[in-house]
Amino acid sequence: MSKVLVISTSLRAKSNSDILTHRLIGGAKEAGHEVEHISLKGKKINFCIGCLACQETQKCVLNDDANIIAEKVKAADTLVFATPIYYYEMCGQMKTLLDRMNPLFPSDYRFRNVYMLSVAAEDEESTPKKAENGLLGWVDCFDKAILKGTLFCGGINDPGEADLKTRKLEEAYEFGKSLQ
Numbered sequence: 001m002s003k004v005l006v007i008s009t010s011l012r013a014k015s016n017s018d019i020l021t022h023r024l025i026g027g028a029k030e031a032g033h034e035v036e037h038i039s040l041k042g043k044k045i046n047f048c049i050g051c052l053a054c055q056e057t058q059k060c061v062l063n064d065d066a067n068i069i070a071e072k073v074k075a076a077d078t079l080v081f082a083t084p085i086y087y088y089e090m091c092g093q094m095k096t097l098l099d100r101m102n103p104l105f106p107s108d109y110r111f112r113n114v115y116m117l118s119v120a121a122e123d124e125e126s127t128p129k130k131a132e133n134g135l136l137g138w139v140d141c142f143d144k145a146i147l148k149g150t151l152f153c154g155g156i157n158d159p160g161e162a163d164l165k166t167r168k169l170e171e172a173y174e175f176g177k178s179l180q
C-alpha cells in the first residue's frame with residue numbers, strides 16, 4: 001500500500017477534473033492506499049525566479065504555499081496530478097507548481113510512480129499528449145521516478161459536466177484502483 005498524494009490544479013468552481021479526481025481517490029482508497037488530496041484553489045504559488053539557491057540549500061527563497069506542497073511531494077510514494085487541458089498543455093498553475101518543486105531535485109525524495117489525469121473539451125487521442133509529455137519532462141529529471149500512467153477524459157467542457165459522464169467516472173475510479 002502506498003502513500004498517495006493527489007494534486008488537483010484546476011481553479012474553477014465545479015471543476016471537471018476535481019469531480020473525476022474525487023472518483024479516482026475513491027478507487028485509490030478502495031485499493032487500500034493512504035491518500036492525501038491537495039487542491040491549488042486558494043493557494044499562493046509564485047513563479048520560480050530561477051535563482052537556483054535551492055540546489056545548494058534544498059529550500060526555496062520564496063515564502064508561499066509551494067514549499068508546504070514540496071514537503072508533501074517529497075514524502076509521498078506516489079503522485080497524481082490532475083489538470084484541465086489549456087491550449088493542448090497542462091494548465092499554467094500546474095507548470096508553475098512543477099517549476100517550484102526544484103528544491104526536490106537534489107533531495108532524497110521518496111516518490112517513484114507519477115500519474116496524470118487530464119480533462120478537455122475535445123476528445124481526440126492527441127488532445128492530452130503535449131500535457132503528458134510536459135509532465136514527462138519533469139519526471140525524467142527525477143531519476144528514481146517514472147510516469148507510470150495517464151488517464152485522459154475528453155469531451156467534457158461545461159462546469160460540473162463530468163458528473164454526467166458515467167463511463168468517465170468509472171474509468172477514473174478504476175484508474176485510482178490501479179495506482180501503485
Ligand SMILES: Cc1cc2nc3c(=O)[nH]c(=O)nc-3n(C[C@H](O)[C@H](O)[C@H](O)COP(=O)(O)O)c2cc1C
Pocket residue numbers: 010011012014015016017018083084085086087088089119120121122123127156157158159160
Ligand atoms: C484557457 C483555457 C484553455 C483551454 N484549452 C483547451 C484546449 O486546448 N483543448 C481542449 O479540448 N479544451 C481546452 N479548454 C477547455 C477545458 O479543458 C475544459 O473546459 C475542461 O473541462 C476544464 O476542466 P476543469 O473544469 O477541471 O477546469 C480550455 C479551457 C481554458 C479555460
